[in-house]
Amino acid sequence: MAEPEPRQTWNYLMDMDGVLVHEEHLIPGADKFLAELREREVPFLVLTNNSIYTPRDLRARLARSGLDVPESSIWTSALATARFLDTQRPNGSAFVIGEAGLTTALHEVGYVLTDRDPDYVVLGETRTYSFTAITRAIRLVEEGAKFIATNPDATGPSREGVLPATGSIAALIERATGREPYYVGKPNPLMMRSALRALGTHSENTLMIGDRMDTDVRSGLEAGLQTILVLSGISADNTAELYPYRPTRVVASIADLVGHSHDPFLRD
Known part of the structure; x- marks a missing residue:
């Protein structure tokens, strides 16, 4: 596989779970x-598809794990969704199923949250999916509200095992409405592009x-x-071989990049 041409500087986007932390524990080297x-003074953003928490909440959670990440360096699917809706229909309205991370992001771009004739039904992550709220969402979509979801993840982790996540509930609403x-959120490249704009950088010198x-x-x-796959989360040694595309580099964990942030494609 051809190595990328050397560049003067790299900026970084990085996933949170599996890259920096696992559950509530710091991944060594992060x-x-x-x-x-x-x-x-390298610009970076920590990304997450989880829309439950605000950047302030996530900063506090990461701090408890031993990581110092400012709010301004955290980008969530909730923020990306709010930014997207603001460009599509400024000062619109939405019926929201989700937590503070999503409702706060929508309020901050000027959206009104309502269950009466909203422009959008916006589905995000929550630990308390309500049958009543899902039923209301189905009826609003049937009445013409546009259907938006923060991310397609079907399940999420917990100490007791997997939990149904946004993608699973979205499938339920889709099956009921045909919409x-x-x-x-990821894998939509819109999430990456919105993060690049928030970071004020370009794809040519940014690495995921x-x-x-x-x-x-x-x-x-x-x-x-350019992309780097770490094996400290969900992927194993042979995972990359199962896909028709490849990352630029595969490493065991982010610890392998310590000392090489100026050129993450150098080998020891």
């Missing part, structure tokens, strides 16, 4: 890598680090980024 980026949602081929690597590739 703190050193972020410290290195801060020391070199397919528009997913904003992730632990999933089907979301992180795919969306990075489709947005024109």
Whole structure:
């Protein structure tokens, strides 16, 4: 596989779960890598498809794991969804199924949240999916509201095992209405492009680090980024071979990039 041409500087987008933390635990080397980026004043964003939490909430959660990440360096599918809707229909209205991360993001772009004749039904992540709210969403979509979902992830992790996530509930609403949602989060490259705009950088000198081929690597590739797959999350040694596309590099964990943030394609 051909190596990318050397570039003067790299900016970074990186997934959170499986790259920096696993559940509530720091992945070894993540703190050193972020410290290195801060020391070199390298722009970076931490990405997550999870729309439950606000950047402030996530900053506090990461701090408890031993990672110092400012709110301004956290980009969620909720923020990307709000930014997308603001460009599509400024100051619109939405019926929302989700948590504070999503409702706060929509309020901040001037959206009104309502269950009466909304422009959109917006589905996000929550730990308390309500049959009543899902039924209302189905009826509103049938009445003409456009259907948006923050991300297509079918399940999410918990200490007790997997939980149904946004993609599963979206499938329920789609089956009931015959209307397919528009997913904003990964693997939609829209998530990457909105993150690039938030970071103020371009795809040519930005790199995506992730632990999933089907979301992180795919969306990075489709947005024109170089990609690094880490094996500290969901992927195993042979995972990349199962897909018709490949990351630029595969490493065991983010610890392998410590000392090489200026050129992450160098080998020791």
